Amino acid sequence: xxxxxxxxxxxxxxxxxxxxxxxxxxxxxxxxxxxxxxxxxxxxxxxxxxxxxxxxxxxxxxxxxxxxxxxxxxxxxxxxxxxxxxxxxxxxxxxxxxxxxxxxxxxxxxxxxxxxxxxxxxxxxxxxxxxxxxxxxxxxxxxxxxxxxxxxxxxxxxxxxxxxxxxxxxxxxxxxxxxxxxxxxxxxxxxxxxxxxxxxxxxxxxxxxxxxxxxxxxxxxxxxxxxxxxxxxxxxxxxxxxxxxxxxxxxxxxxxxxxxxxxxxxxxxxxxxxxxxxxxxxxxxxxxxxxxxxxxxxxxxxxxxxx
Amino acid sequence: xxxxxxxxxxxxxxxxxxxxxxxxxxxxxxxxxxxxxxxxxxxxxxxxxxxxxxxxxxxxxxxxxxxxxxxxxxxxxxxxxxxxxxxxxxxxxxxxxxxxxxxxxxxxxxxxxxxxxxxxxxxxxxxxxxxxxxxxxxxxxxxxxxxxxxxxxxxxxxxxxxxxxxxxxxxxxxxxxxxxxxxxxxxxxxxxxxxxxxxxxxxxxxxxxxxxxxxxxxxxxxxxxxxxxxxxxxxxxxxxxxxxxxxxxxxxxxxxxxxxxxxxxxxxxxxxxxxxxxxxxxxxxxxxxxxxxxxxxxxxxxxxxxx
Numbered sequence: 271x272x273x274x275x276x277x278x279x280x281x282x283x284x285x286x287x288x289x290x291x292x293x294x295x296x297x298x299x300x301x302x303x304x305x306x307x308x309x310x311x312x313x314x315x316x317x318x319x320x321x322x323x324x325x326x327x328x329x330x331x332x333x334x335x336x337x338x339x340x341x342x343x344x345x346x347x348x349x350x351x352x353x354x355x356x357x358x359x360x361x362x363x364x365x366x367x368x369x370x371x372x373x374x375x376x377x378x379x380x381x382x383x384x385x386x387x388x389x390x391x392x393x394x395x396x397x398x399x400x401x402x403x404x405x406x407x408x409x410x411x412x413x414x415x416x417x418x419x420x421x422x423x424x425x426x427x428x429x430x431x432x433x434x435x436x437x438x439x440x441x442x443x444x445x446x447x448x449x450x451x452x453x454x455x456x457x458x459x460x461x462x463x464x465x466x467x468x469x470x471x472x473x474x475x476x477x478x479x480x481x482x483x484x485x486x487x488x489x490x491x492x493x494x495x496x497x498x499x500x501x502x503x504x505x506x507x508x509x510x511x512x513x514x515x516x517x518x519x520x521x522x523x524x525x526x527x528x529x530x531x532x533x534x535x536x537x538x539x540x541x542x543x544x545x546x547x548x549x550x551x552x553x554x555x556x557x558x559x560x561x562x563x564x565x566x567x568x569x570x571x572x573x574x575x576x577x
Numbered sequence: 578x579x580x581x582x583x584x585x586x587x588x589x590x591x592x593x594x595x596x597x598x599x600x601x602x603x604x605x606x607x608x609x610x611x612x613x614x615x616x617x618x619x620x621x622x623x624x625x626x627x628x629x630x631x632x633x634x635x636x637x638x639x640x641x642x643x644x645x646x647x648x649x650x651x652x653x654x655x656x657x658x659x660x661x662x663x664x665x666x667x668x669x670x671x672x673x674x675x676x677x678x679x680x681x682x683x684x685x686x687x688x689x690x691x692x693x694x695x696x697x698x699x700x701x702x703x704x705x706x707x708x709x710x711x712x713x714x715x716x717x718x719x720x721x722x723x724x725x726x727x728x729x730x731x732x733x734x735x736x737x738x739x740x741x742x743x744x745x746x747x748x749x750x751x752x753x754x755x756x757x758x759x760x761x762x763x764x765x766x767x768x769x770x771x772x773x774x775x776x777x778x779x780x781x782x783x784x785x786x787x788x789x790x791x792x793x794x795x796x797x798x799x800x801x802x803x804x805x806x807x808x809x810x811x812x813x814x815x816x817x818x819x820x821x822x823x824x825x826x827x828x829x830x831x832x833x834x835x836x837x838x839x840x841x842x843x844x845x846x847x848x849x850x851x852x853x854x855x856x857x858x859x860x861x862x863x864x865x866x867x868x869x870x871x872x873x874x875x876x877x878x879x880x881x882x883x884x
Contacts, residue, residue, distance in 0.1 A: 468775065469878055481877035485870075563792075564871045570788035571776055 284346030375543025419448030453497030496552035591653030682850025726755030760804030803859035
């Protein structure tokens with residue numbers, strides 16, 4: 271029996287992964303916000319480096335109370351909107367639903383579990399360069415993998431079905447230790463998201479400056495060491511991973527990370543889950559993310575100037 | 578016998594202190610750069626909260642080779658121009674001349690001594706809000722004290738005469754342990770100069786944000802601890818000094834530190850002596866100025882975008 275999917279937050283991330291699943295024949299129900307009317311009429315268009323497609327007609331909704339109960343809910347909201355989940359989720363949950371938080375940072379699942387103690391929660395990490403380029407229109411420029419992992423799923427086999435569905439849809443998917451995967455993703459997100467906002471620039475300009483490159487590497491090492499401490503020896507993220515990530519970024523096309531786009535459009539920044547929680551988590555294990563704390567406070571100052 | 582003074586770098590700082598000395602009757606010879614022609618004709622005007630004055634006629638020069646040898650040379654260049662001193666100083670030095678570097682940061686005197694091994698060198702720290710507001714025109718808005726100290730003066734009595742001359746000119750002057758005084762001045766300069774550039778803002782806006790205020794305090798504590806380590810127990814700068822400085826800044830009028838003005842006008846930033854040298858000095862004593870290193874590298878990135 272095939273799974274029924276819901277996408278909560280149909281933007282650059284949710285639109286791409288949910289779109290790929292729907293395009294491959296899965297039943298997917300999409301929650302839209304401002305684009306709802308447009309998409310009802312024109313469908314959802316995805317311009318992808320792996321092939322463009324148009325979902326029309328599409329199962330589009332502007333309220334979860336109109337949606338069916340689903341087996342898998344892909345949450346791809348900005349994490350600054352996660353307080354909305356308390357009201358958004360109940361109409362689409364049955365007792366075995368798995369909610370997958372496709373978001374960056376630490377502590378997302380723990381916060382959701384507080385509101386839904388019995389919910390099966392998983393996390394997802396998207397490795398993708400995509401963005402919303404217009405109403406009902408998503409651009410996908412590079413990468414596209416996703417890593418998923420269980421946080422509190424009573425049965426893991428459902429994640430294996432999700433992986434199979436994604437693989438069938440042309441999305442390379444791995445099932446990993448969620449917390450370790452989240453720390454590893456932060457090795458990119460913490461230096462590049464914050465610094466592109468603080469320096470008001472793009473990844474290529476950051477990489478082209480020797481002093482900045484050294485600082486980015488120092489920050490990556492803090493993340494790696496913090497993660498390894500928090501993993502109590504189970505993660506073994508090698509310090510050479512910092513150099514791998516630098517090398518990867520050096521070969522990326524010039525890129526404005528999502529936090530830079532949030533800053534440019536004067537939207538709330540995802541400081542809490544990408545900076546504050548990792549700092550707090552490492553501190554529990556006696557490790558101080560000192561440089562990252564500087565970035566966190568600079569970001570809080572910057573956000574306070576326009577919010 | 579009264580001292581003959583030279584001012585090398587007649588801007589907001591050199592123009593004020595040299596101007597006060599000249600106004601009080603001392604013989605002062607001023608080196609000008611772009612304002613030379615203007616000042617020859619119109620004099621040097623100082624609009625001061627302690628009373629305006631005009632020096633006209635004025636001993637103005639556009640080359641030190643036209644200046645007499647002086648007993649005391651007040652150097653008030655931007656430290657980014659200190660490489661010029663090797664050529665600027667020789668014409669105005671006799672064997673007992675004392676050169677006082679009225680500049681912020683660490684390592685200034687050591688660098689000068691390398692070029693002039695036998696020179697009597699002292700340092701000065703200006704506590705003043707002043708700026709150049711036009712050709713031959715300086716505004717003085719607040720404070721105005723100066724602390725001086727010997728670096729390599731063979732006889733200290735000449736600094737006592739300088740103090741007397743400055744006191745007589747209405748400039749409150751103290752003779753202090755130079756290295757300790759330099760570290761203490763850095764407790765303000767390191768957080769506020771750099772952060773006002775990185776956040777592109779003024780002191781009042783920085784102070785109005787709780788996260789930023791916490792970060793500024795943490796940076797101040799790094800300076801204090803670094804200084805105390807470098808002083809090998811002789812300085813005893815109390816950690817409460819950070820709170821005194823925060824309190825002082827809270828009551829200052831909104832202020833763009835000199836590095837912010839340098840940034841706004843796309844001039845070189847005084848990163849070397851205000852950031853790099855203190856970091857290196859503390860490191861010699863095994864103390865890492867971690868947060869300050871973040872600021873240093875961010876500043877190097879920012880400067881590289883326009884220089």
